[in-house]
Amino acid sequence: MFGLEAWIGIDPGLTGAAALIDEKDNLQLFDWPGVAVAWDCIREWSGRFRIQAAVLERIDPHPVDGRRLDIVGIGKLIHNAGQWDGILVAAGVPYLRRTPQQWQKGLIQKHSGPTTKKRALAAARKLYPNCKLISQAKHHNRADAILIAKHAQGYTPERIKLIKEMES
Numbered sequence: 001m002f003g004l005e006a007w008i009g010i011d012p013g014l015t016g017a018a019a020l021i022d023e024k025d026n027l028q029l030f031d032w033p034g035v036a037v038a039w040d041c042i043r044e045w046s047g048r049f050r051i052q053a054a055v056l057e058r059i060d061p062h063p064v065d066g067r068r069l070d071i072v073g074i075g076k077l078i079h080n081a082g083q084w085d086g087i088l089v090a091a092g093v094p095y096l097r098r099t100p101q102q103w104q105k106g107l108i109q110k111h112s113g114p115t116t117k118k119r120a121l122a123a124a125r126k127l128y129p130n131c132k133l134i135s136q137a138k139h140h141n142r143a144d145a146i147l148i149a150k151h152a153q154g155y156t157p158e159r160i161k162l163i164k165e166m167e168s
Contacts, residue, residue: 006049007155008042008093009103009148010056011141012081014073019145020045021153029133029142035083042091053155054095055103055148056084094157096164103151120144 006022016032018041030041045051059081081097088095100116112122117140124134124143127150134142155163 002047003049005052006045007052007149007152008045008054008095009145009150009152010054010084011144011148012057012059012077012084013141013144014076014080015141016080017141017145018042019142019149020049021146021149022049027128027131027146029145031141032080035087038083039087039090042087042093046091046093051093052157053152053160054088054093055152055155056081056088056095056097057103057144057148058097058099060099094155094160096155096160098148098151103148107147107150117143120147123147 004022004024006020009019009021011017012032018030018032018038020028028045030037032038059077104116104120108116108119108123110119113119118137120143121134121137121140124146125131127146128134133139134146
């Protein structure tokens with residue numbers, strides 16, 4: 001047997017990120033660099049940790065924080081999410097797709113910022129106050145990935161299997 005139990009959160013956005021949180025609450029992050037590097041990282045995590053669950057944010061191409069994507073941006077989002085699906089399946093990582101509303105529940109406080117991105121940053125900074133990787137506004141993708149990984153901690157491989165059976 002290998003490593004600690006761990007959970008993965010993935011923001012598949014245009015400037016997405018992935019976060020891994022282990023059972024001792026240690027955090028690892030990486031930005032979406034493209035499929036090859038993401039594949040290497042997920043494989044490396046899978047070899048070092050007992051991945052209990054990953055949660056991949058479900059793409060919902062509606063305006064967020066007043067910003068509307070064009071058709072090219074929507075296409076890139078869907079493409080990124082599809083690449084993440086392939087990586088997780090190929091690596092044998094049990095995962096679910098969850099909407100922002102599902103993973104944000106209980107993690108993001110409405111009063112902690114004027115936009116969803118700022119609220120996510122505030123929540124992630126509260127959980128990991130010494131993490132320099134979420135110190136700037138442009139790190140909202142990393143903050144989302146951290147919070148999605150926190151949400152993933154509520155799942156086990158068995159629960160994911162049951163949920164997938166119920167959803168199909």
